[in-house]
Amino acid sequence: MLPEQIAKALITESFHSRRLVVAIFVIVNAVALTVGWLWPKGYTASTSILVDERTIIQPLMAGAAVATDALDRSKNAREVIFGRKIMDIVLEYGGWLKDRPSVGERELLIEDIKKRTAISTVGKNILRIEYRDADPERAFRVTGKLAELFMQESIAAKAAESGAAFAFIEKQTQEYQDKLTRTEQELKELRSSTLDVRAGEGEVTTRLNDLYKRIDATMQELREAEIKGASLERQVSGEAESTAAISREGQYRARITDLQSKLDTLRLSYRDTHPDIVQVKQQIQDLTDGINAQRLRREQTKGTGRPEPDEAVVNNPIYQQLRREHSQTQGTIEALQARITELQRQLQNEVGRGKRMHSSDARLAELTRDYQINRDIYQDLLRRRENARVSMNMDSDRQGLTFKIQEPVSLPQAPVGPRFLHFVLGGILLGILIPIGLLYARLQFDPRIRVGSAIVVPHKLPITTIVPHLWSPRELRGLRWELVLLSLIVVATVAASTAASAIRFIEVL
């Protein structure tokens, strides 16, 4: 639609929906009047604080003292000012506690004060505090108090922060000093207790190798001595047997042979009962018993393995030679065995020592590492403690953070924000614009036809006519009255707005 068509359609539609238009006009005006009447008058007082952290000391102590970070200063200021401590003081100072509000009411009052307080930063170091109140005097006083409390609280908080930081670093330094002392003591004890294992690893290895070699050599000697001893023992046993067999049984058998010859000769002359014969027989029998005894003895010797040489054997020089060598070999064997035992004991000792040496090395490395770390941290903490001490002293002497009132608070003279007249005029304007907007929206989005030119049909028709409403006399009379009434309503609404404005103006005066 063309603009003039839209305008014409809006006029037509306004006339068609005249009651609705007037109703919206009245409602919008009533709402605007009510809101304007209830809208709190606001007087805003403001002050600017210059926050200066760049004092002459800071460059001197650069790198040594740490100043408070200036970033997001308004956020920090908001945290400080809206804190419970300052808010309670402001409640008392602003006279809100005269009516003895309950805890819940105090909370609401505090929330209200927070809503009416604006904190912002202007530039880098200027903090602006604005407070709005219905009472200009109270706005003035509360703003000044907020600035004062903020400065006090910030300085105190800064000092407390520095003190807390120093105390913390001091405590940490003490802890690390204790740790360092303990580590030193442990190192000392470890070194004292491991003096015997202080030798190097190569020396232990050499010793062990030497011991292993000596043990092997001794074992070899022992095996040789044992073989020799066994051989000698076998030789000693064989010499005794042969000597005994030759000496005693042979003698017995030669004697028996002699006696048997003698017996045979005597039998030729005498009977068996002859005393000579009996004697000879007796002798033979004794010799036979002697042989048997020798046999039995030899058998027994074989069973025990220990030859019991008789004197003849013992007196044999070879036997004696063998026996002497055998004894010497036995002695050698025992000496070698004792040496091996000793060497093995020494080997065990060396192995144990090697193990202890490794263990003490690991512990020593651990203690040394702890010691170095603790020493580094301790030295760093010592430096930090001194920095913190300087920072604390700066804050205690108020050299770290200074506040200066850049723009002092002044008593607000005129209220800020929308005034009642604005609401009245806005209500009248909106009372006209809102219905027009709604009608326009209806015109745009309602598919029902409201403009003759909006009739769009796919067929070509010879006639398209717009017939206006034909007013009957009764309708005209009704329309007359209706228009008078609607006009009166509009006039009354505007008059009410004007009257309210006048009343408000007189009140202000």
Place this chain on the structure above:
Amino acid sequence: MSKIEKALNRARDGRGNLQVVPVATAGGAPSPGTAIVADSGAHPETIPRMAKNEVRLLSAADLAQRGIIQPQHSEDSAVQVFRDLRTKIIQQSHGKNAVILVTSVSKRCGSSFIAQNLGAAFAFDMGKTALLIDCNLRSPSVHKLLANASAPGLTDYFENPGLDIEEIIRPVGIARYRVITAGRRREVLEEHFTSEKMKHLMDTLRRRYQERFIIMDGPPMSNIADIRILSDLADCVLVVARYARSTNTQIANCLDAISEKKRLGIIFNEEPRFPRIR
């Protein structure tokens, strides 16, 4: 003499097609002192006779009350629109009389208002007559123009074989303007329009007076069957849409139901306009 009567007298002197009559009573009997200009003889109707034969002409107040345009209000935009519409229809009919069906895209679009005032507009012309037939049997309205609303009408003509056409054509109180009401009996609706008697009626009415324009006040498009039947009987169809009620879709659907040859036009009715306060 009232102010209205004086005004009507002035209009009569100037135009000569209206007569000063008092307000008709409900029973149709003239009130005392009424200047009756009726000559209800059995003579065939001619334009001069029709002008003279009005039983009683409606006063300006009656016409205004009934929502009928008046020629003396020529400055009234509604009068101008209807006159213009009449002229266009005459042009479209090429000088012949025509049967015009007036229907609406939905209920309460004002098709009866359009039909009645279109008839009045034809009656303005002294060389034309108008006959309005109330074909909206479910919701008739033409009888409201008459003082005697119970007079026989279209359904009575269908039901009563002895009833002559002349007996159902009623003068409405406007010169050269006659009406046929829907009648008293309203049963068996659609069947009447498809009957031979209806065709005979329409043929008779059409042939009898060459200068007569017949306007059928039809039902809305919701009675699609009636509209199809009636549009067959009519020469052309006017579709009425109403301000803030009808949509383009409804209008398009309505036109689709009508034969292309008979689509005469669309009338966008009831556009709100600030009246001239007289």
